[in-house]
Amino acid sequence: MNVALAHEFLVTWGGSDLVAREFCKTFPGAPLHTALYNPAVMGRHFQGVDIRTSALQRWPMALKKHRLYMPLFPIAFEQFDFTGYDLVLSSHHYAAKGVVTGADTCHICFVHTPMRYAWDYYHEYMAGFGRLARPALRWLFHWLRVWDAASANRVDYFIANAHNVARRIWKHYRRPSTVIHSPIEADRFRIGNTIGDYYLVVSRLVPYKRVDLAVQAFSALGEKLVVAGDGPELKRLKAMAGPNVEFTGFVDGEQLENLYSGCRAFLFPGFEDFGLTPLEAQASGRPVIAYGAGGALETVIEGQTGTFFREQTADSLAEAVRRFDWQSTDPAAVRSHAQQFDTAVFRKKIADFARDRFEEWKASSPAL
Numbered sequence: 001m002n003v004a005l006a007h008e009f010l011v012t013w014g015g016s017d018l019v020a021r022e023f024c025k026t027f028p029g030a031p032l033h034t035a036l037y038n039p040a041v042m043g044r045h046f047q048g049v050d051i052r053t054s055a056l057q058r059w060p061m062a063l064k065k066h067r068l069y070m071p072l073f074p075i076a077f078e079q080f081d082f083t084g085y086d087l088v089l090s091s092h093h094y095a096a097k098g099v100v101t102g103a104d105t106c107h108i109c110f111v112h113t114p115m116r117y118a119w120d121y122y123h124e125y126m127a128g129f130g131r132l133a134r135p136a137l138r139w140l141f142h143w144l145r146v147w148d149a150a151s152a153n154r155v156d157y158f159i160a161n162a163h164n165v166a167r168r169i170w171k172h173y174r175r176p177s178t179v180i181h182s183p184i185e186a187d188r189f190r191i192g193n194t195i196g197d198y199y200l201v202v203s204r205l206v207p208y209k210r211v212d213l214a215v216q217a218f219s220a221l222g223e224k225l226v227v228a229g230d231g232p233e234l235k236r237l238k239a240m241a242g243p244n245v246e247f248t249g250f251v252d253g254e255q256l257e258n259l260y261s262g263c264r265a266f267l268f269p270g271f272e273d274f275g276l277t278p279l280e281a282q283a284s285g286r287p288v289i290a291y292g293a294g295g296a297l298e299t300v301i302e303g304q305t306g307t308f309f310r311e312q313t314a315d316s317l318a319e320a321v322r323r324f325d326w327q328s329t330d331p332a333a334v335r336s337h338a339q340q341f342d343t344a345v346f347r348k349k350i351a352d353f354a355r356d357r358f359e360e361w362k363a364s365s366p367a368l
């Protein structure tokens with residue numbers, strides 16, 4: 001089976017990029033088509049991979065200001081030529097599913113989320129722009145919605161990374177999907193020998209992550225909170241934080257692993273399509289206190305690997321912290337749960353799905 005891969009862009013490392021890397025490991029030798037590629041940042045993650053970029057790669061400031069070029073991504077992905085491939089596997093959250101394939105090529109699309117700024121969060125995004133920009137943006141988002149819905153017909157089989165994403169695929173595209181959860185590198189994390197005196201948040205500091213809820217709750221509780229991450233919200237969060245809240249900035253590698261394994265519990269106050277950091281904490285044997293909505297409902301087991309707070313408020317989070325006994329969970333059992341989401345498990349599920357659906361597609365395609 002001759003396979004080609006497609007992924008949105010390779011500019012900064014994130015959860016969707018881990019999926020793309022695992023695709024490359026599942027189908028070694030398959031070329032990876034992407035709108036933009038920054039080898040200085042991403043090269044170590046994709047060593048030996050045949051990466052083929054769009055024409056946007058040569059445009060001014062494309063790697064530093066890639067979001068400015070995103071309205072052109074649909075056109076860019078349509079220019080990739082997949083003639084001669086049996087299977088195209090795309091990793092999509094914006095435009096990658098829009099690749100054009102011929103009648104002899106099966107297209108399977110792994111969806112991290114439908115284009116959220118054009119659909120579910122459209123009005124929230126529009127509210128963040130000035131009055132002068134909104135008329136042009138209304139036309140842009142209208143065009144993106146039309147293109148997004150139309151390009152869904154180019155996909156033969158959909159995979160959703162979570163059940164709540166599968167619901168949105170059905171809502172926006174009216175297409176069924178199979179859920180295969182996004183992976184984590186479980187073997188990277190370990191159970192620690194000692195537990196510290198702090199609770200932990202690991203997150204980009206942007207508004208929708210709702211790190212402000214954790215900062216407000218812990219400033220009132222007086223318990224120690226460590227916030228690992230960076231972003232435009234940092235200054236605002238520091239201004240509202242009490243002396244018991246510590247900001248580390250961006251962390252990675254051994255420092256991040258030690259923070260996970262040493263925390264009393266991990267906090268996840270935002271609504272996410274899936275969310276990898278709660279699983280990374282659980283792979284470290286630590287329980288999670290999460291907002292009870294979205295992907296957290298698929299990764300945290302109430303009373304066994306953590307607990308939920310039901311209202312997205314600081315008071316509700318604080319009440320959950322007071323109620324939850326972090327010493328009541330078994331670190332080995334918590335880690336065992338997270339290992340179900342390991343990259344090795346993910347690769348097998350993807351390989352099995354691709355093989356089975358490709359055989360089904362060949363058998364069901366009408367003879368030309």
